[in-house]
Amino acid sequence: MIQFDTVHKRFPNGTTAVHDLTLDMPEGGVTVFVGSSGCGKTTSLRMINRMVDPTSGTIRVGGRDVLEQDAAELRRSIGYVIQQSGLFPHRTVLDNIATVPLLLGWGRRKARARAAELLETVGLTAEAGKRYPHQLSGGQQQRVGVARALAADPPVLLMDEPFGAVDPVVRTQLQDELLRLQQELNKTIVFVTHDIDEAVRLGDRIAVFRTGGHLVQCAPPAELLARPADDFVADFLGAERGLKLLSLTTLADVGQGPAPEGTGWELVLDAARKPLLWRDEGTSAEVPVRPLRDSDSLLSALNESIAAPGGLVARVDADGVLTGVTSRDEIHDRAGLAHIAAGTRLDAPENAGDTSDTAVHEDTDVAS
Numbered sequence: 185m186i187q188f189d190t191v192h193k194r195f196p197n198g199t200t201a202v203h204d205l206t207l208d209m210p211e212g213g214v215t216v217f218v219g220s221s222g223c224g225k226t227t228s229l230r231m232i233n234r235m236v237d238p239t240s241g242t243i244r245v246g247g248r249d250v251l252e253q254d255a256a257e258l259r260r261s262i263g264y265v266i267q268q269s270g271l272f273p274h275r276t277v278l279d280n281i282a283t284v285p286l287l288l289g290w291g292r293r294k295a296r297a298r299a300a301e302l303l304e305t306v307g308l309t310a311e312a313g314k315r316y317p318h319q320l321s322g323g324q325q326q327r328v329g330v331a332r333a334l335a336a337d338p339p340v341l342l343m344d345e346p347f348g349a350v351d352p353v354v355r356t357q358l359q360d361e362l363l364r365l366q367q368e369l370n371k372t373i374v375f376v377t378h379d380i381d382e383a384v385r386l387g388d389r390i391a392v393f394r395t396g397g398h399l400v401q402c403a404p405p406a407e408l409l410a411r412p413a414d415d416f417v418a419d420f421l422g423a424e425r426g427l428k429l430l431s432l433t434t435l436a437d438v439g440q441g442p443a444p445e446g447t448g449w450e451l452v453l454d455a456a457r458k459p460l461l462w463r464d465e466g467t468s469a470e471v472p473v474r475p476l477r478d479s480d481s482l483l484s485a486l487n488e489s490i491a492a493p494g495g496l497v498a499r500v501d502a503d504g505v506l507t508g509v510t511s512r513d514e515i516h517d518r519a520g521l522a523h524i525a526a527g528t529r530l531d532a533p534e535n536a537g538d539t540s541d542t543a544v545h546e547d548t549d550v551a552s
């Protein structure tokens with residue numbers, strides 16, 4: 185859907201922001217750009233909708249060279265979300281969302297009906313639509329920003345640190361919303377972030393840049409975490425990259441057995457068989473329990489198995505009813521398998537063709 189072919193951007197002051205970038209972004213996927221500050225992520229993103237034009241090279245969206253299209257028209261056909269939401273302060277939320285449909289000549293009634301529908305899609309009430317942006321929280325404003333970008337149903341969405349300015353709890357909620365929306369809408373999304381955890385959570389593929397606008401590696405999150413192309417990528421992913429990898433595997437196929445009864449730590453259930461707490465039979469000491477579902481990650485399970493007395497994790501179904509317990513050892517074993525699977529994926533015969541776009545550059549041409 186989006187193709188960069190040896191794209192170079194040098195600003196008039198001599199700064200090379202993007203260095204010979206070649207990268208394909210498939211339709212319906214989320215590609216996340218990460219890298220240290222000033223490595224060219226935003227410039228690369230902004231060249232897609234011609235807010236910045238490349239010095240050389242070609243960018244195609246849906247097969248068409250962006251430089252052959254009218255810049256304003258192109259921008260209206262591509263959704264764009266930025267960190268501070270970029271909403272018009274003197275227009276109501278509803279009118280903000282209706283901006284692009286109105287520019288496209290949809291007519292006021294149809295544009296507002298579409299805006300009202302989108303308010304609901306991003307989890308806001310109709311009442312919020314009548315307010316002005318400053319009357320909403322930061323997280324709500326970001327939701328409006330996403331709704332506005334989706335208003336004309338563009339196939340491509342560019343998101344530049346859209347959740348960078350909200351607290352971690354709201355950030356997680358917004359990420360969940362985006363994942364839910366993406367399942368429904370299947371847009372081609374390019375997402376810029378500083379936060380590697382956000383990248384791992386949201387990305388189908390992660391492109392790691394380093395200073396001077398060099399792409400170092402582009403690969404699916406599991407592959408990136410298991411097989412970083414070089415020390416730069418490994419350092420960027422952090423010392424806990426092994427744990428991050430476990431956040432990508434769910435508990436679903438980890439075995440479970442009956443909860444212990446009669447001796448040591450016992451799992452106390454309510455009348456509906458929902459876990460309440462762990463209680464020590466001998467001392468009557470009580471410890472809280474955090475039951476996990478099949479969709480929870482191996483990382484959450486490992487965390488809970490360390491915190492839980494006896495190293496047992498309580499497993500529940502979608503209604504919160506106990507299905508069994510899993511031991512710390514079983515979780516460890518599955519974690520080891522997840523690492524082996526991710527680390528050897530490319531060596532498997534059926535994957536003989538390398539699926540990653542890895543470009544390790546030797547020169548260190550930083551901004552001059």
Ligand SMILES: Nc1ncnc2c1ncn2[C@@H]1O[C@H](COP(=O)(O)OP(=O)(O)OP(=O)(O)O)[C@@H](O)[C@H]1O
Nearest residue numbers: 195197199201220221222223224225226227228551
């Ligand atoms: N209009 C401009 N004129 C001159 N230099 C620019 C301009 N815009 C960006 N740059 C420079 O280009 C380089 C890449 O900037 P860019 O904003 O793309 O990086 P980034 O990876 O998005 O950074 P951050 O993570 O800090 O937002 C930086 O050195 C920046 O100072």
